[in-house]
Amino acid sequence: MTADTAVDTEPFYSQLREDHYSPLWQLMGGIGPEPRTNLVPHIWRWEQTRKLLMWAGEVVPLEDALRRVLGFRNPGSRPDQRTGATDSLWAAVQLVLPGEVAPPHRHTPSALRFIIEGEGAYTVVNGQRVPMEVGDFLLTPAMHWHEHGHEGDGPMIWLDGLDSPLISRMNQYIIEETDDVQGVEKPFPAAYAHGLLGKTWGQPHALTQPLVYKLSDALAALDHLRDGEGDPYDDIIIEYKNPTTGGPVMTTISAYLQLVRPGVDTKAHRHTHSAVYHVVRGSGYSIIDGKRIDWATGDTIAIPLWYEHSHHNPTGEDAILFSYTDRPAITALGLWRERGNA
Numbered sequence: 318m319t320a321d322t323a324v325d326t327e328p329f330y331s332q333l334r335e336d337h338y339s340p341l342w343q344l345m346g347g348i349g350p351e352p353r354t355n356l357v358p359h360i361w362r363w364e365q366t367r368k369l370l371m372w373a374g375e376v377v378p379l380e381d382a383l384r385r386v387l388g389f390r391n392p393g394s395r396p397d398q399r400t401g402a403t404d405s406l407w408a409a410v411q412l413v414l415p416g417e418v419a420p421p422h423r424h425t426p427s428a429l430r431f432i433i434e435g436e437g438a439y440t441v442v443n444g445q446r447v448p449m450e451v452g453d454f455l456l457t458p459a460m461h462w463h464e465h466g467h468e469g470d471g472p473m474i475w476l477d478g479l480d481s482p483l484i485s486r487m488n489q490y491i492i493e494e495t496d497d498v499q500g501v502e503k504p505f506p507a508a509y510a511h512g513l514l515g516k517t518w519g520q521p522h523a524l525t526q527p528l529v530y531k532l533s534d535a536l537a538a539l540d541h542l543r544d545g546e547g548d549p550y551d552d553i554i555i556e557y558k559n560p561t562t563g564g565p566v567m568t569t570i571s572a573y574l575q576l577v578r579p580g581v582d583t584k585a586h587r588h589t590h591s592a593v594y595h596v597v598r599g600s601g602y603s604i605i606d607g608k609r610i611d612w613a614t615g616d617t618i619a620i621p622l623w624y625e626h627s628h629h630n631p632t633g634e635d636a637i638l639f640s641y642t643d644r645p646a647i648t649a650l651g652l653w654r655e656r657g658n659a
């Protein structure tokens with residue numbers, strides 16, 4: 318259209334806005350053949366994380382906070398954006414001090430914990446009391462009541478992982494709270510609590526899967542597999558499974574422990590799910606989007622969707638990484654894709 322024939326479109330667009338219509342031809346900017354996010358890969362160093370968390374312990378009473386949780390906020394996030402470490406995954410550290418109790422609540426986001434430091438704390442999930450030990454991987458599936466307490470000495474610190482940014486964006490985030498702690502006078506037998514046995518009458522049993530996985534079991538499995546070929550992108554990696562379904566531990570989240578063996582350089586890949594890594598022991602580096610990020614024990618790393626990444630262990634010691642992803646959610650939506658050079 319030449320300047321001679323140009324028409325004044327403003328009255329048209331003005332009318333569209335007034336009457337609540339959307340011109341699709343103005344909405345397609347930024348959409349192309351590759352998935353994109355404004356979030357960026359990032360590492361939060363353990364030394365700073367622990368320092369700030371202990372500071373929170375000094376200045377924020379648990380009565381005020383209910384949960385003393387410091388989230389890892391992706392540096393690419395816009396101020397009003399409902400994101401966590403990645404577009405769909407919240408990651409945080411939580412501190413419980415001796416004698417403190419975080420009262421029961423339940424919510425639609427699914428939660429996991431990986432215990433980093435301390436002893437003597439416990440969580441109660443739908444009436445099952447689960448002691449927390451360093452290296453434990455614990456689950457709080459969606460809408461399971463949970464509360465935490467700490468009867469030991471010294472700070473108790475763990476990593477929290479949730480799908481809350483995803484649930485928030487679907488406007489499905491609900492939370493219920495109560496002051497009534499859960500009765501645990503009559504502990505469940507293990508197989509019943511793990512969903513391997515169930516009663517046939519009345520209300521179904523409220524637990525349907527194991528809620529805790531021990532680090533020693535996961536490490537033994539990695540050790541058993543260490544002489545094998547390994548995954549080209551992750552080296553020796555195992556997924557924490559829900560044994561009652563054979564699938565991921567929760568509807569939206571899958572979780573893993575991996576061993577990057579000394580001297581291993583994995584190949585690079587990218588995928589449409591995002592991941593949060595926590596370094597359980599050892600050190601090494603990852604190359605994410607062409608940049609080297611060195612990591613060591615206690616560090617937490619976010620890899621948002623579709624960033625190319627590889628992992629490297631140039632040391633003589635094992636590097637053990639815990640990670641969780643939104644892969645089950647992305648897969649359920651039919652959106653899972655991977656591109657790699659293996």
Ligand SMILES: [Fe+2]
Pocket residue numbers: 422423424428463
């Ligand atoms: Fe919670």
Ligand SMILES: [Fe+2]
Pocket residue numbers: 550586588626
């Ligand atoms: Fe990956």
